[in-house]
Amino acid sequence: MTTTKNPIISVPTRYVIAEQQDAALWVVDQEPWRRCWFCDSRLGLPSDEYCGSCGARFTPRRYRGEFHKTPVAGLLLELAKNSTIKLDNLRLPVVYETLYVDDGAVVLARPVDGQTLMPLAAHDSLLLAHAFFSGALQLYRAGYTLGAINPLDVVFHNDATVSLRIAPYLTRTTDSEAQIVAQIGALINAFVDVPRITRRFDIADADVNPLLGIIADIRAGLLDTFNQCIARVESVLVPYETRRFLYLRGAATTDVGLKRQSNEDSVLVSTMQWLRDGGNYSVGLYAVADGMGGHAAGEVASALAVNSINEHIIAGNLTQLMQPVFGNDVSAVVQCIDDAVQYANQRIIHEARQQGNNMGTTLTMALVLGDTAYIANIGDSRTYLWRDDQLRRITNDHSLVMKLVELEHIIEADIYTHPQRNGVLRSMGVTNAAEIDIYIERLRPNDMLLLCSDGLWEMVRDLDIATILRRGGTVDEMANALQATANGAGGDDNISVILVRCES
Structure with a gap:
């Protein structure tokens, strides 16, 4: 540049x-x-x-x-007016x-939420490739071409959609289909993790991303149409999309910290199992709520949040939760979670009116159905995914400082010291309709979900969290180690941690 x-x-x-x-x-x-x-x-x-x-x-x-x-x-306006173009997984910038x-x-273009991550895990890189080939095919049929794209302008989201930060020189199609396929192959290559082979026998055991073979065939001219590429990507996606039976092992800890007089956090850990053909079908509901409003207000709000969500999801939908097919019905599960959050939100508002205060709470939660995690959050409590020795934050903080990061006014390291770092833009108990974000993650054996309040992540940076998880141990040992490290760093706030490990 x-x-x-x-x-x-x-x-x-x-x-x-x-x-x-x-x-x-x-x-x-x-x-x-x-x-x-x-x-x-x-x-x-x-x-x-x-x-x-x-x-x-x-x-x-x-x-x-x-x-x-x-x-x-x-050409963005032309595309917006063209109803024949359906870019379901490839999002062009909004003017x-x-x-x-x-x-x-x-x-x-409006700023795009999210960060560019390179390389991506094999499953995610295949989904990214599928989004580009499918989107480019729709544009090509309508007479448009995606021009040169900088990989740093590509954002892959947890829902398998891809956003572009800038309109990529959209033009009327002049290149051949094979030329466009080659351009996309060169682009997605930047997101593939190439295994480091140090010993000869490693080659057979290396977890090689199958996208590398697709890119090689594009370079060799063996794949030169969108449909060929889409079919090839979909074929290698099958093992990643196959449902798995996982055993969920969870641990939780919550602590007042060293500076506060009371603990306004609440945690929820609920795991159930049913014996099904092929293995145990596990269902887990996990939540961390960080109350606001001071003693006798924040702790009430956070407790109401987790208890109401547990009551609505577990007690109200137990028959559905027992059926693995329910986990595949995305719209039904999302609606179930939203209904539970809105129910909890109304109970908090009612209690605040009864007590005459402004209680509220953040919330991060995960409903795990088999090998699929439905994650919801509002506020600045977080959910992370530990996979392949790497820590990735799934949720996006609803805070003023994170909004400043997204708009490139500050860098992410500044959020720990910014004078307005405690400013939360969304929480439960404030408006009649709580605005939540919902993310969907396919889980694999050895994955771990980490749910925590800001009392952990503000005291222990992500790199240090990863170091603790990398040491291993039982989920109880790792959860306690995270809490102890937060207190060792000052313990400025209440500290709540839930750690869930997925086992075969």
């Missing part, structure tokens, strides 16, 4: 071009009061430091975009603003 001191493209004085490479632009909004970065309000004044609608601070924002010679907002300039238009 090079910085252009004298760009050939000029934009309105409100924006300053920070970087430019060919038709790709990075601009900074020097008048952020015109449009709030958080709530989209346009009621700000030049003298305002904060948004009058949501309270967010007006800071210069950085946007990515592209220049189009045609006087329209690129934030179009700046009309002398020679055409500069299209700015």
